[in-house]
Amino acid sequence: MSAARPGKLEGVRVVDLSLFLPGPMLTRMMAEEGATVIKVEPPGGDPARAMEPFENGVSFWFHALNRGKTCLELDLKTAAGRDALWRLIEDADVLLEGFRPGVMARLGFGWEAVAARNPRIVYCSITAFGQEGPLADHPAHDLGAWALSGYLSVNDAPDGTPVVPGVPASDMAAGLTGLAAILMALLARARTGRGDRIDLSMFDALFPWGVHIMGEAVVDGRPVRSATQRSLGGHAFYNVYRTLDGKHVVLCGREAKFARNLLEALGRPDLVPLAESPAGPAHDPLKSFLATTFATRSREEWVHWFHGRDIAFAPVLDLEEAVRQPHVRARGLIVETDGAHLLGSPFRFSDG
Template structure:
């Protein structure tokens, strides 16, 4: 039993945003019926693969679709459409992630679905929303980040943007869609009315720049990374290379952290620079870069162990997942039948969580 037990979700989404949203619902006990086309969700074919419950599955697919039921439907056929209508009749939530207009052509836009289930909570996830000049423009995560201004500040010291390490627009829309659906379900309990949610990746990501794009939001020029506190212009929010070619990070700009470290390094004279505007801390950054280059990453980890400074080694995923913290928090879970899952970030005190089975394509028939 979970917080969402008794909620039925019909999910037509694929790849990342929609499946991420619905797996969080499945993790909390919702019955998620994953509607797949005859060829299956393309994420099923994304390497690498691992054995889950005795079957080979994409690790990506397994972690975003565990605990769901897989039903294969050809929505271009009368039979497939009839079966989908049957599933909708008993559903609480309907999720789709196609380009705007596709669901209308198939006969399952909000207006039509509402005639089948009047109190349905219907969520559309798209790159740019259902209306506007960009509505039909094809885009995955990075193109959305580029158009929203985020990629411009995902840059190095040379100012050239690089491919981001996290699909932030995809993930922001998954979280936003979940929030919208849960709000709508709470509202439905009070009013008896369903809702339509037009969740755009672009719209979902944009609020995430409030702390960095202030000058542009206020109507002025765009921020430049090297003059921003959170984007590379501050000594105590910075990445430094160590003597063995690895890296460490200082991740807290508070004066107390700067004072603690600079006192230990006998350079308290540089404290005013730590308080100076971002972009004016060059001498401080240069000093810290020189200091960090004198020891290996592991030596710095040991050195910082007893110091109250927001410090962290820069780990790769293998190193990060092997950290004791992961085990202590139970964040990497092996399923009973084999296969690793990243645990849900939302867990409740006193409630056990175990990963649901990864569905084979069409396992639950139509």
């Protein structure tokens, strides 16, 4: 049996002062690739430890985000706590923190002070809106970044009312963007010998995710409306449809070949020109036909009907159904270790 390969981040030491989602997710991914991550928690521990549900007495949320890390509590308002943190920082390659702007400096651990003690350190701060700018001191979690980015306005119900998103996209975007920035800084340090300061905000990280719809606002100077935007429900072949049993399916590909394949199979090739027209009111007759058609069979009947056809289609699963898919297991996205369920890594390397 061949020996397990060393992690790609073996030898990298990370001090993680972050809580909740963006920072812990970032450092979890680093820990999975061999980084030594020391999670510094406030007195009483990370609030995520108390978040339900629990498995084997441990919060699923906390375990999923913090496995593989060394956790310790430090009170940074005491001299002993600050001394202990300095000892960790002096040997660290990365320092990650998620306090509001100015807090680290008030504690004595601002970028300048840390860099003076450890010039090679990569210092990453994750906040809602960044270290500077008109919104820098504005308190917010994920939903606030959604709202001020404009994206919540197009995550709307049929009557136009914004709906709370099911996934905290700005948190996740910040974690992924922060990971990329830290790795870039570590690569640069290998050449220069110097660390770097990363000012990362959830708002900044989320903003580019709307590149597919941003042009209408930036170039045309008009708000984006989901009812007319091709990627947000304005196109008949990028939409959600209700089935006979009250469940839902989606058409998820606007290419002409998919529209032609479906409409010909349904005996309505005359509707193909509508599918190729710009999104918006012109698609209303096509949407009406598809809505009526999908309402004639159950979700599972449609799954069988679409099997083997070259059409971008998917059933809408609830989360319990989704996590039990064979594909999820095959890709290692849910794993079970020592009687506990964990979220697997999305990284798949050839020598993994």
